[in-house]
Amino acid sequence: MADTAVQFLVGSIGSLLQKEAASLGAVRGEINELKLELESTRSFLKDADEFKDDSEGLRLWVTQVRDIAYKAENIIDEFMYHMGGQLNRGGGFRSFLGRVVHLPKELLVKHRTAIKLQEISAEIKAIAKRSKRYEFGRIEEGQSSHAAPTSVQNLAESALFINDDDVVGIQKEINSLLKLLIEGEMQRTVISVWGMGGSGKTTLVAKAYNNEAVKRCFDCYVWVTVSQHYVIEDLLRKMIKELFCGRKELVPSSLSSMGYKQLMEILVEFLQQKRYVIVLDDVWDVNFWSQIKLVLLDGRNGSRIILTTRNRDIASYPYGVACHVIQHNPLEDCDAWILFCKKAFASEPNNHCPPYLKNLAWALVKKCEGLPLAVEAMGGLMASKDKSELKWGAVYDSFNWHLCKDSKLEVVKAILLLSFNGLPYYLKNCFLYCCLFPSNHWISAHKLVRLWMAEGFVEERKGLTPEEVAKGYLKELISRSLLQVTRKNNTFLRPKLCKLHDLMRELALSVSEQDHFCSIYDPQGIKDERIDRRFSIHTFGHAILQLCRTDMSQVRSFFAFHFDKCHTFPLDPFLSGFRLLRVLELRDVPIDSVPRTIGKLFNLRYLNLKGTRIKELPKSLGRLMNLQTLDLRNTMVKALPEGLGKLHNLRHLLAYDGDTGKEVFTYMIGVQVPADVLKLKNLQVLTSVEANGDIIRGIGNMTQLKRIGLTKVKEEDQLALCASLQKLKLLRHLLVMVSNEEETLRMDALSSPPPLLRKLTLIGRLNCVPPWFSSLSSIVHLHLHWSRLMEDPIPYINALPNLERLAFVNAYDHGIKKLCFHEGFPKLQHLSVLVSPELVEIIIEKGAMPSLSRISLCVCTKLKKVPLGIEYLTNLQELELKDVSDELVNSIRGEESFDHPRVRHIPVINHYQQTTSFCKFESLS
Numbered sequence: 001m002a003d004t005a006v007q008f009l010v011g012s013i014g015s016l017l018q019k020e021a022a023s024l025g026a027v028r029g030e031i032n033e034l035k036l037e038l039e040s041t042r043s044f045l046k047d048a049d050e051f052k053d054d055s056e057g058l059r060l061w062v063t064q065v066r067d068i069a070y071k072a073e074n075i076i077d078e079f080m081y082h083m084g085g086q087l088n089r090g091g092g093f094r095s096f097l098g099r100v101v102h103l104p105k106e107l108l109v110k111h112r113t114a115i116k117l118q119e120i121s122a123e124i125k126a127i128a129k130r131s132k133r134y135e136f137g138r139i140e141e142g143q144s145s146h147a148a149p150t151s152v153q154n155l156a157e158s159a160l161f162i163n164d165d166d167v168v169g170i171q172k173e174i175n176s177l178l179k180l181l182i183e184g185e186m187q188r189t190v191i192s193v194w195g196m197g198g199s200g201k202t203t204l205v206a207k208a209y210n211n212e213a214v215k216r217c218f219d220c221y222v223w224v225t226v227s228q229h230y231v232i233e234d235l236l237r238k239m240i241k242e243l244f245c246g247r248k249e250l251v252p253s254s255l256s257s258m259g260y261k262q263l264m265e266i267l268v269e270f271l272q273q274k275r276y277v278i279v280l281d282d283v284w285d286v287n288f289w290s291q292i293k294l295v296l297l298d299g300r301n302g303s304r305i306i307l308t309t310r311n312r313d314i315a316s317y318p319y320g321v322a323c324h325v326i327q328h329n330p331l332e333d334c335d336a337w338i339l340f341c342k343k344a345f346a347s348e349p350n351n352h353c354p355p356y357l358k359n360l361a362w363a364l365v366k367k368c369e370g371l372p373l374a375v376e377a378m379g380g381l382m383a384s385k386d387k388s389e390l391k392w393g394a395v396y397d398s399f400n401w402h403l404c405k406d407s408k409l410e411v412v413k414a415i416l417l418l419s420f421n422g423l424p425y426y427l428k429n430c431f432l433y434c435c436l437f438p439s440n441h442w443i444s445a446h447k448l449v450r451l452w453m454a455e456g457f458v459e460e461r462k463g464l465t466p467e468e469v470a471k472g473y474l475k476e477l478i479s480r481s482l483l484q485v486t487r488k489n490n491t492f493l494r495p496k497l498c499k500l501h502d503l504m505r506e507l508a509l510s511v512s513e514q515d516h517f518c519s520i521y522d523p524q525g526i527k528d529e530r531i532d533r534r535f536s537i538h539t540f541g542h543a544i545l546q547l548c549r550t551d552m553s554q555v556r557s558f559f560a561f562h563f564d565k566c567h568t569f570p571l572d573p574f575l576s577g578f579r580l581l582r583v584l585e586l587r588d589v590p591i592d593s594v595p596r597t598i599g600k601l602f603n604l605r606y607l608n609l610k611g612t613r614i615k616e617l618p619k620s621l622g623r624l625m626n627l628q629t630l631d632l633r634n635t636m637v638k639a640l641p642e643g644l645g646k647l648h649n650l651r652h653l654l655a656y657d658g659d660t661g662k663e664v665f666t667y668m669i670g671v672q673v674p675a676d677v678l679k680l681k682n683l684q685v686l687t688s689v690e691a692n693g694d695i696i697r698g699i700g701n702m703t704q705l706k707r708i709g710l711t712k713v714k715e716e717d718q719l720a721l722c723a724s725l726q727k728l729k730l731l732r733h734l735l736v737m738v739s740n741e742e743e744t745l746r747m748d749a750l751s752s753p754p755p756l757l758r759k760l761t762l763i764g765r766l767n768c769v770p771p772w773f774s775s776l777s778s779i780v781h782l783h784l785h786w787s788r789l790m791e792d793p794i795p796y797i798n799a800l801p802n803l804e805r806l807a808f809v810n811a812y813d814h815g816i817k818k819l820c821f822h823e824g825f826p827k828l829q830h831l832s833v834l835v836s837p838e839l840v841e842i843i844i845e846k847g848a849m850p851s852l853s854r855i856s857l858c859v860c861t862k863l864k865k866v867p868l869g870i871e872y873l874t875n876l877q878e879l880e881l882k883d884v885s886d887e888l889v890n891s892i893r894g895e896e897s898f899d900h901p902r903v904r905h906i907p908v909i910n911h912y913q914q915t916t917s918f919c920k921f922e923s924l925s
Helices: 002-019 028-056 058-089 093-131 157-161 171-182 199-209 212-217 233-245 261-271 287-292 334-346 356-369 372-383 389-402 407-419 426-438 445-455 466-479 502-515 571-578 594-600 619-623 675-679 693-701 717-726 773-774 886-892
Strands: 190-194 220-225 276-281 304-309 322-326 483-489 494-499 533-538 556-558 583-585 606-608 628-633 653-656 685-690 707-713 733-738 757-765 783-787 803-808 820-822 831-832 841-844 854-858 878-882 909-912 919-923
Touching: 028 058, 028 093, 058 093, 093 334, 171 190, 171 199, 171 212, 171 304, 171 322, 190 199, 190 389, 199 276, 199 304, 220 233, 233 261, 233 502, 334 356, 334 372, 356 372, 356 389, 372 389, 407 502, 426 445, 426 466, 426 502, 426 533, 445 466, 445 556, 445 583, 445 606, 445 628, 571 594, 594 619, 675 693, 685 733, 693 707, 693 717, 707 717, 854 886
Parallel strands: 190 304, 190 322, 220 276, 276 304, 533 556, 556 583, 583 606, 606 628, 628 653, 653 685, 685 707, 707 733, 733 757, 757 783, 783 803, 803 831, 820 841, 831 854, 854 878, 878 909
Antiparallel strands: 483 494, 909 919
């Protein structure tokens, strides 16, 4: 922990010395000396941080080093803040005159900084002398005594995404729960599942809840995580949103402003006469039932309520309806062994445990006492260890040291803490950082990578970009079962969304509180007057206005979540107190404008304004010289200000509105950017911008680009576009959209595509299929939108080895009435055919698309039958029909329909019909 603070500071000082040597003057000597002192301290910190809990004195020493590093960082950041204008001033007489005017102030700042740095260096030397009292070599590996935290939260909605392969030993309980859900009495029934934290209650319920037989038996279903500190109105709103969206009905527009009574009335009206299943996960208080029971009507049609809790009294509470109680016990030893081997020996054939480790492995499994989360965490930890008896024996001894026999919950916490302590020093801050997000909050993998970079957690590694290093960190945390993943790119095994398990999050919060890593805003007011360097607001309240008067000068990262859209967040007073901020996360926060004072945040590296109500950005944005990420997606910003080219450190620029719908030509709305954006040689992501001739010709020199989106591309600029794309060898994602649906997209002029291209979206008419389509060996997602091709692209792409998603949206000329898949598409999982009003027939021959799991057909009004050969698609899980002909729907509606035998193997068949006011839904399964 402390080493990360020192590491970041050493890197910052090195960069400062290298880039600004001429401007530092007398301060250069003090900064260089400080760098040398900190470097000499780092070697001790890596050992000390691992064993600091062994000694109060050692822990104090580590804390002192961390605090002095933060203090030094403050001094240098303040220096950079005051000198920002001078250090970044250009040449010429005007610049010279500015330097003359500011010279007295500059000299004063340098003098004061030099004195402060001398004091810091003296403090570090004093700390170094004290460190000689601690002989790290005598501390044997694995003897630290981290105390297990006292409480944990149970599993939550992440269990909905657990793979079947990771579920062991509970099939019998799943079958029992399924029987209670599908069969039995017709009156409303409450099924309570109780057990200790980490025992797998939520996983059990999730497996039954996701069962296709359950989905077919109920008209609607919803999963609600209650937790200890619930707000009943928020839970009711969530239920309404999920229930309405599940049936493809419009969510009431004024939902966010409705009170308890109105919300109750909507739910009562919605649920009456419907057979529903509702999961109330993680209930801590029986009073919750009294608040919600009036909504859960008993229509005597077999509705079910599943409740999970750690408290047996809550499970056994007389709910006034038919009740069943299931006690969920830990795993049997044999099942725990299977689960452990799946994690610890994932790289071994058949997850086989080497004979010489079997005794130790069994001993470790038994210490977990059958708790699945504990078993998985221990297995993830041991997977990262050398397969030697010495290493495994050391871990086993360490585990005995931590074991608390009074409570199985403490056993879980001890194992989780051990997993944290087993992390390399460079991963610990990355793991703790995730607790800044609210419980049950899924985080974009790209966002985590960019945040870790902005915080300075990412080491420099030769031959790798910071993004690549950070993605390696993410993969390592996931492999150790410290982060959970819900969505993956199957071909390249890249996580899309991830989160901390609730138990892991509590562990992270416990460690963060001890080390003053971050502060989470308490709606009742901040109990600890100290606000740490990372500050996150999870709930909006009137007390938040008091924070505007709180000293925020130490804050480096500020997050805000869960704001009611009816309120406006007071951004101005917060900005005036930040000064040295690095991260400003304001996604979906209700702000209407960005004040000019944002230009004073000299250290800002990450700015997220996605989903806010802002319409423009101030020109002072051009002063944010350290900015790496700027996210303006789904705002009302139409154009970016001049001066963007000054942001030489900018790597990710995301600015577009993608909510226009996929069934119209305007797939995406880009923003206007100034011409000087072409000066940003470090830019990796530029999406999506309105293109002009200068932009198109200039992007060829932005050779670091990995993702780009261009809108309003004119026909006369397309040869230049192909020439520029030819130079972008690192490009992974490409979107090109012409200025209107009559324009032609001349992508055939491209001799060969970027070799690493994974996602390609083309919006506009294509005169012919680009011949280079057949060479897209890395492509995973291909989207042809409004192409209106006169030839069939299928022969060009059916052999692509990694293609998983294929979308044709108005992709064929009206003269093409038949779509034939003769062969190929070995990995295709999702096929979408949209807006094909002249399409009459789709043919799928046996052997084509063997991995296909989903077909979407939309606005195919002349298609009278389901695809011929659909019966050959044995892995097909879902058929989605929207605005198709009545003949097609009638051909498969009901078991007596003509084509029903051909689609009987498909678990989910959904039909949607858009009317003038709402979307009508029908299940044809």
